Amino acid sequence: MAEEDRKTVRSQVKDPDLIRKRHLQIGIKASKLFAKKGYAGSSMREISKATGITIGNLYDYITKKEDVLCLVFDAFYSTWTENLKKHGVFDIEDPAEQLRAAVRKMLELVHNYQDMALLMYRESKHLPKDFLKITLQKETEFIECFEKILKKGKEQKVFNISDPFFAASMIVYQISFESLRGWSLKGRYTDEEIMTYLEEIIMKSVT
Amino acid sequence: MAEEDRKTVRSQVKDPDLIRKRHLQIGIKASKLFAKKGYAGSSMREISKATGITIGNLYDYITKKEDVLCLVFDAFYSTWTENLKKHGVFDIEDPAEQLRAAVRKMLELVHNYQDMALLMYRESKHLPKDFLKITLQKETEFIECFEKILKKGKEQKVFNISDPFFAASMIVYQISFESLRGWSLKGRYTDEEIMTYLEEIIMKSVT
Amino acid sequence: MAEEDRKTVRSQVKDPDLIRKRHLQIGIKASKLFAKKGYAGSSMREISKATGITIGNLYDYITKKEDVLCLVFDAFYSTWTENLKKHGVFDIEDPAEQLRAAVRKMLELVHNYQDMALLMYRESKHLPKDFLKITLQKETEFIECFEKILKKGKEQKVFNISDPFFAASMIVYQISFESLRGWSLKGRYTDEEIMTYLEEIIMKSVT
Amino acid sequence: MAEEDRKTVRSQVKDPDLIRKRHLQIGIKASKLFAKKGYAGSSMREISKATGITIGNLYDYITKKEDVLCLVFDAFYSTWTENLKKHGVFDIEDPAEQLRAAVRKMLELVHNYQDMALLMYRESKHLPKDFLKITLQKETEFIECFEKILKKGKEQKVFNISDPFFAASMIVYQISFESLRGWSLKGRYTDEEIMTYLEEIIMKSVT
DNA sequence: CATGAATGAGCTTTCATTCAT
C-alpha cells in the first residue's frame, strides 16, 4: 500500500467491479469531451453530464479532477493495446513484412482515434508526476516493440539503420504525423494517400 | 515590417514604438511562463508579474488574454525567421548540401527553443480563429521553403521522393522530434547524438 | 402562476420550490440594497451578503447580475398585484367611488414601498431587452385597469375626459408622485396631507 | 472659502474664463453621453473622448468623476433657465393665460430635452450631498415660479385649488410626464397630441 | 496647460470540491 501507491485512481467505493466499470465509463466519455474542449476547458459539471454520473457520485470514484485525465489515458491505452493484440502482427517472420504490417495497423488506429493522439500530446502536461512516469513507461514499452523488429532486421541485414531504438522512436513519432500535422495536409491529400505516403516514407527510412 | 504587421493585437496606447517594444516584451516573457505552466494554467496576474507590466497597463496593450498567446506566437516567428535568414542557407547550389544545411540549422534552432516548439503544438488550440489562420499560413510558407529544395533535387535526380510537399511536411515535423519526444531519449543519447541521428534519418528519407 | 412564470431567470438548481423560495428571497433583499445604493452601485458581493446566499450559490439561481434586477422587478410586481387584489376594488359599482378607492389603495401601497417605485423608474434602463418588454406589458395592463374605470365613468357622464387611456396613464404617473418628488414636500406636509391632496387632485382631474 | 465651499467644481487651472469654458464644454458633451449610457455606464475614457479633452487634462478641471455629473446638472440648468427667460412668460397679466403659456413653453422645452429630464431623475442619486442640496434648491425655486402664478389666480378666484405649492409641485411633475412615461404612449399618440392632452389636463386640474 | 502611460483595487463570473440528505 506504501510502495504501490498511486498506480491507479483511488476511490471511496468498496465494490471493485463497480469501480472498474465506472472508471472505464468516465475515461471513455471524458476522452470525447477533452478532445473537443480540452482538459482545462472542461468543467466538472460538463464531465458529470458527459459521463452521466452526478457530480457528487463522481467524487466517490476520484479524488481530484486530474484523476479524470488519468482515467482517460488509462482507457486510451486499454483500447489501443487491445486493438493491437487482435491482429497477429508479431507472428510474421520476415522483419520487413512485419514492420510494414505493424506500421499500417498503427496508422489505421491513429487515424481512427485522431483526436485522442493529439489529446495525449496536449494534455500530458496536466498529468500528476507519478502517473506521468507510468505513462512514459508504457510508451517506452511500445517503442521497444518496434525496436525489437528493427533489431532483428538489422541482424538479418534487411534494415540499414545505425541505432534501432532511436529509429523506433522516430517511427512511433511519425505514426502520429496525421494527428499533429494533419490540418496542413487536409484538402491536398485524401486520407488513403496520407497513409500510403507515410508508410512509404517510414519503410524507406529503414532500408 | 513596421507598417503592415500587428493588425491582430490592438492596443489603447498611441505610441507605435512603445507598442512594439511592449508587445515583444510580453511575447518573450509570457512564452517562458507558458512553457512552464501552459497557457490556461497561467493567470493574468502571473503574466503581469512575469512581464513586469502591471495588470491594468497590460490591458492597454492587449484586449483579451488570447492576445498574449498571439504575441507569444508572433515573438517566436520573429526570432525564428530572423535566425534562419541570417545564415545564407538559400545561397547553396547543391540541393543535398542545401537540405543538409537547412535541416542542421533548424535542428539547432529547435534545440535552443525547445519548449517553444512544444508550446506551439500544445497551445495553438487556444488561438483565435483569425490568428490561427495567419499562423498556419506562416507554417505553410515555411514548409514550402523545404518543398522548393526537394523539387530542385528531384529534378536533378539527387532526391528520390514521390511527393515533395508531403516529404517537406514530414521533414519539418521530424525537426520538432526532439521537442515533442525528447523525454524518451534523454539519458540514452547526448544532445549532439540526437541531432546527428535526426539529420541522418532525414537525409536518408529523401535519397 | 406556478407553471407559467419564471421563464426569464434560469437557474442550475433542479428543485422548483427551492428556486421559487430563493428567487423571492433574492428579489426582496436585493430590492432594499438597490434602493439604497442603486443597481450599478451594488456589487455581487454585497448582494450575496444582503441575501445571505454565498456568491457561488447565488449564481446557481441566476446567470448574470441583470437577473437579480429582474427578480427585484418580479418580487415587486408580485407583492403589488397581490396587495391590490386583496381589497375588492373592482367590485364597487359607482365609477367615481371605484376610482377613489383604487387611487387611495394605490397611494397607500406606493407610500409603503416608496423606494421601490423610484427604483423601478431609475433602474429599468438596466433590464435586459426581453424582460423590459414583459415589464412594460405588465405596466400597460395595470394602466388598463384604470382605463376601464374611466371609460365606464365617461359613458355614464360622471367623468369628463377626452382620452381615457391617456388620463389613466397620467393617474398612474401621479400616484408615483410621492416617490419621485417627495423630497420637495417633506417638511411642509405630513404623509396624510400628501395623500389627501393627491387624491383630491386626481379626482378633480377627471370630473 | 470655508463657508462657500463646494458651491462649484474645483479646478487646478488658474484662468477663470478657461475654467468656465471647459466646464460648460464638459457639461454639455457629457450630458449627451450620460443620456445614452448612464452615469455609471460611462467611463472617464469615454467622457474624455466625448468632450475632446484628454483624460489628464480633464482632471485639471475636476477632482472626481462626480464633478462631471455636477457639471452636467449645471449646464442643464443654465440652458433651461436661459431658454425660459427668453420668452416673456412672466409679463402676462391674466393668471390662466400666464399658466397656460408657462406650461406650454415648459412642455416644449422638456420635449426637446427629453433624455435630459429623465437623466436628471435617474442620476441625481449619484450627486454628492452638498451639490444635491443646491440642485433641490434650484428646483424649489422653479416650483415657486408656478406657485406664484397659482396664488395670484387663487386670489382672483380663477383657480380653484387648496394648496398652491402642492399644486405647483404637481404641475412641474406632470410636465416631465412625457420624459418618464413617454414609452407607454409612443405609437398611440403623436407628439403634438401628447402635449395638447397634457396642457388640457394640467389646466383642468386648477380650474 | 496638456498629454497619455501607468497603477491597482475592485468588479462579475466560474469552478473544483465538500457535505447534508
Next chain:
DNA sequence: AATGAATGAAAGCTCATTCAT
C-alpha cells in the same frame, strides 16, 4: 451509493485616478 446544493478562492477584465514628461 447517489444526489445536487453550497462554498469561496481565484480567474479575466475594467476603470477612476495619478504623475512624469
